[in-house]
Amino acid sequence: MDPHYLLQLAIQGILLGGLYGLIAVGLSLIFGVMGIINFAHGQMMVMGMYVSYWIFVLLGIDPYLSLIVVAAVIFVLGYLVQATVVNRILDYPEAMQVLPLVAVGLVLENTALLLWGPDYRSPQTALSLETLWIGPVMIDVSRLIAFVLAILITTGIFVFLKKTRTGKRIRAASDNRMGAILVGINVNRINNASFGLGAAATGAAGALLLPLMPLSPHMGHDFTLTAFIVVILGGMGNLIGALAGGLILGVAESLSALFLPATLKQVVSFSILIIIMLFRPQGLFAGKK
Amino acid sequence: MLKVSGIDVYYGDMAALSNVGIDVNRGEIVAVVGSNGAGKSTLLKAISGIQRPRTGTIRFNDTEISRTSTSRIVEVGISHVPEGRQLFPTMTVLENLEMGAQFPRARKCLPESLKKVLDYFPRLKERLSQKAGTLSGGEQQMVAMGRGLMSVPALMMLDEPSLGLAPVLVSKIFEIIQRINQQGTAILLIEQNVFHSLKISDRGFVLENGRVALTGTGEELLASPHIRKMYLGL
Ligand SMILES: Nc1ncnc2c1ncn2[C@@H]1O[C@H](COP(=O)(O)OP(=O)(O)OP(=O)(O)O)[C@@H](O)[C@H]1O
Numbered sequence: 001m002d003p004h005y006l007l008q009l010a011i012q013g014i015l016l017g018g019l020y021g022l023i024a025v026g027l028s029l030i031f032g033v034m035g036i037i038n039f040a041h042g043q044m045m046v047m048g049m050y051v052s053y054w055i056f057v058l059l060g061i062d063p064y065l066s067l068i069v070v071a072a073v074i075f076v077l078g079y080l081v082q083a084t085v086v087n088r089i090l091d092y093p094e095a096m097q098v099l100p101l102v103a104v105g106l107v108l109e110n111t112a113l114l115l116w117g118p119d120y121r122s123p124q125t126a127l128s129l130e131t132l133w134i135g136p137v138m139i140d141v142s143r144l145i146a147f148v149l150a151i152l153i154t155t156g157i158f159v160f161l162k163k164t165r166t167g168k169r170i171r172a173a174s175d176n177r178m179g180a181i182l183v184g185i186n187v188n189r190i191n192n193a194s195f196g197l198g199a200a201a202t203g204a205a206g207a208l209l210l211p212l213m214p215l216s217p218h219m220g221h222d223f224t225l226t227a228f229i230v231v232i233l234g235g236m237g238n239l240i241g242a243l244a245g246g247l248i249l250g251v252a253e254s255l256s257a258l259f260l261p262a263t264l265k266q267v268v269s270f271s272i273l274i275i276i277m278l279f280r281p282q283g284l285f286a287g288k289k
Numbered sequence: 290m291l292k293v294s295g296i297d298v299y300y301g302d303m304a305a306l307s308n309v310g311i312d313v314n315r316g317e318i319v320a321v322v323g324s325n326g327a328g329k330s331t332l333l334k335a336i337s338g339i340q341r342p343r344t345g346t347i348r349f350n351d352t353e354i355s356r357t358s359t360s361r362i363v364e365v366g367i368s369h370v371p372e373g374r375q376l377f378p379t380m381t382v383l384e385n386l387e388m389g390a391q392f393p394r395a396r397k398c399l400p401e402s403l404k405k406v407l408d409y410f411p412r413l414k415e416r417l418s419q420k421a422g423t424l425s426g427g428e429q430q431m432v433a434m435g436r437g438l439m440s441v442p443a444l445m446m447l448d449e450p451s452l453g454l455a456p457v458l459v460s461k462i463f464e465i466i467q468r469i470n471q472q473g474t475a476i477l478l479i480e481q482n483v484f485h486s487l488k489i490s491d492r493g494f495v496l497e498n499g500r501v502a503l504t505g506t507g508e509e510l511l512a513s514p515h516i517r518k519m520y521l522g523l
């Protein structure tokens with residue numbers, strides 16, 4: 001086996017894994033605060049991609065430049081989903097929380113289908129075809145930028161949660177809901193902000209992914225699933241675990257190209273899911289219940 | 290300052306409190322005692338707006354608060370140190386304390402409040418950067434009380450602060466409750482440690498099966514044959 005090829009795959013895996021990490025951090029944050037799994041997470045990411053796409057097509061603004069706007073739009077989307085749907089179902093048994101969020105995902109997916117049709121779209125952004133050689137290893141520039149920005153955004157989220165007043169309130173609500181209510185935190189508002197922030201993370205990841213893969217309304221499921229697997233891998237509600245899990249899954253998927261056809265890539269993530277559920281259901285890094 | 294009148298609180302169809310009335314005056318320590326399941330914690334939850342009463346009124350400084358949000362209730366000066374402490378386990382002791390000061394009035398005097406809390410509980414000084422979840426039970430109780438003080442309450446409600454603590458620490462906690470009270474904070478104290486709590490209280494209420502069975506000054510209650518028989522085993 002060619003070691004350069006191996007290295008190449010590993011690096012590609014890490015770069016994509018950074019994006020998985022960002023998506024999963026969003027999912028894990030939402031789970032940590034509300035104990036809810038956002039089954040519309042991938043679809044929200046796709047919405048981020050479409051917003052980014054249309055800003056690019058209509059206004060000619062590069063996806064990297066419109067990133068903040070895209071994140072803000074998806075933040076509002078997440079905030080509204082929380083305020084209208086999720087806050088009503090928070091106290092329901094878990095099985096009953098699944099359907100409303102799956103429904104949100106379906107609504108988003110079909111909205112995209114209705115508005116933009118089923119076609120695959122791949123915008124030619126300024127950097128989408130640029131490559132970079134580091135020794136014998138070839139790296140797509142847009143992949144590298146996506147990785148760097150994903151890590152920066154993730155770090156930004158960590159710092160936000162660690163240092164700011166709202167961030168601390170989010171952590172408090174995630175740690176102990178009743179405790180947060182008792183010290184006087186308006187937990188409903190924190191829920192909305194957390195869902196918005198988690199959605200914004202996945203929306204931003206969508207924008208970063210735009211130059212890397214063709215966009216279509218139906219690609220959300222796979223990402224919901226990927227994010228879910230990453231979160232289980234890293235420990236539910238554990239944000240650092242989510243980032244690490246993203247990197248691990250990215251590399252594993254990428255290396256699977258050595259022995260599996262690309263269309264069977266998901267075999268890897270499902271195998272990881274099954275192994276984790278069997279041997280370490282709490283995740284590689286401890287999570288919450 | 291606090292006047293609870295005729296409240297009924299239900300969990301589903303089950304009445305946990307029926308026609309309960311208690312009051313706390315400025316500067317007082319008032320104890321509510323009763324056996325397991327009598328409704329003591331439910332009473333505090335009703336006052337802090339977590340479990341709404343079906344009927345009756347709760348007035349704090351002459352304002353009706355039985356439909357007010359918990360966050361507003363904290364803001365106007367009631368703090369609730371709950372059963373089971375309800376700390377933020379992955380946050381540090383310092384962060385836990387800071388989270389107690391949510392509103393501008395409390396945030397403005399955060400450094401002084403913190404100093405006061407560390408004065409009451411010097412043991413927490415060396416634990417400030419430790420995660421609250423890794424503290425001993427006694428230390429967790431100190432953080433819970435400290436966090437409750439950080440909102441600069443006019444009335445502090447304590448739900449079984451001595452539960453599960455070693456006897457030495459129990460006396461210490463009661464002593465600190467008295468010190469907090471001497472600094473001008475009224476205390477509503479819930480306890481199963483009937484003797485100790487009535488001893489430091491100005492007045493007390495005995496809850497039985499969700500009703501106020503008996504009330505009087507701390508001394509009266511300690512002398513009452515009913516209390517001596519049912520709660521003190523004398
Ligand atoms: N969330 C709840 N759902 C249903 N019933 C509840 C709930 N919380 C309390 N109860 C019931 O209400 C009654 C009063 O409970 P409460 O917790 O107020 O008692 P307590 O006096 O604080 O008891 P303890 O000394 O054991 O803490 C009990 O019968 C209890 O089973």
Ligand SMILES: [Mg+2]
Pocket residue numbers: 329330331372448
């Ligand atoms: Mg109780």
